[in-house]
Amino acid sequence: MGRDSMTGTYGTIYHVTDIPVKVDEAKAPGLTIDEVARRVDMSVRNLREWRALGLLPPPKMQGRVGYYDESQVERLKRIRQLHSQGFPLDLIRRLLDVGAEAGDVLTSFVGDLRAPFREERPPIADLAELARRWGVDDPLPLLERAVALGLIRQRPDGQYEFTNARVAQVGDALQDLGLSAEQTLAATSEVRAHLDGIAEVFHRVWLEHVWQPFVDAGLPRERWSDIRRTLAHVQPVAMEAVIGLFSVAMEAEIEAGIGREVEKVERRMQANGPFAPREPRLQPSTKIR
Template identity: 35%
Template sequence: MSAARSEPLTDGVDTELTVDELAARVGVTVRNLRAYSARGLLPPPRMVGRTGYYGREHVARLLLVREMLAEGYSLAMIERTLASAPPTASSATLALHRALLAPWLPPEPEVTTGAELAARAGVAEDTEVIDQLVGLGLVERLDDERIRVLDPALLMAGLQVVSLGVPPEALITAQAQVNEHVRAIARTYVQMFVDTGWRAFVEAGAPHEQLPDILATVGRLQPVAAQAMLAAFRTEMAAEVASAVEVALGELAEPEEV
């Protein structure tokens, strides 16, 4: 983690800084700083008249943004990483937040149009379908034509299901139900982690020497949980298919004996 490198620059930020002083302290241009603010990567400054004043939390955030950019993260990925971070967090807390959250973030969002999405699915364009996707939190409207797909991998899976002949409306209804179940499953696994490794780590005062083990556990939790869920899904899916086939066969008319 880069928190150890970032923390010294936040030490001594007891007085507030103007936008020029903040940019100089962190080593970014004022133009970039304003661009980061416009994207919501920085908390709003304290305004006195028309002058904004920035403190330690702004330095911490800028340091993390700068380091993530240097590591190849896009601004969109950084924006999603910091969206749930406490606005007054220190650089160490932000770095920990980033390390814990990064393995779980979906792929980079994709910008497309409703017409392009319909063409890829092989169906007619329907604004009501897009409205339903927006309601599920799967896409965002950017303007009258463009939309942002928040999870392209889930989109591709959905397009494959539609290509099998399933109407988009039926798939969206089913996906809404699946999301509820998956949310409960995710909550179960996360609570298991919180009640075991994480709680012990916090009660011990978050010792720095234990941090690598915590991050390694978080990094391994996703594939292990996904593997366990897939195995359980296969078992339950096989049972449901067998039951459905049995019912379907039972509904077939028996041939009349000659």
């Protein structure tokens, strides 16, 4: 066997080759990477990728074989659970690295923040379905843009899912109006830019008025239930505020738009005179008796 190394969050990370090693299980100081992979239903390759990202500490080396313990198996199960809920791997690493108790509080807080805006079963699609949906032969260029916009994400099983059912429905509706998938993504990109600003404002409100006072007080356990109740009450208000203000903005934009179109008509009438009424045209099959 040979090994190579790289440096990650936990220091030197050893990559032990996959040549089978005969070890007396009764005397083994822990689990090999192959055994860990079977326990958490992952590939050895993915485990090594996670280890390179700092999600998994390096094994304890005995000779040329690395061993893990049960705590690391539980850590991996926790990571998989959080990742399946949509948490990015870098955020998971940071949450776990702050310590068990604080990490649990932070994870619960982030989960509560995200809960109203996530769906339990978002629509799932593979590349063939996306190609059909978008009316293209090769969906990969559009898929890359959709992922960058946060409309679609890849699942651990390799399939893709829309982040929200309404996102998929809006895309279908725009294409039904005659927009191509490219035009739909271009419009979505503009909308997303504005919504990012709105989300940042509300997030700042949560942090300044709910979370930061809790942190300043030392994350007291007795106040956690109050924090969760506050979030449960305030989050629907944020959604209603966005919908209400959007309605006001749309009404103002429609009025302004109608005013601009009327002005165009008035200028044309001043230049060319009133519009002459059009004579009704008979269809070729119409017979005059």
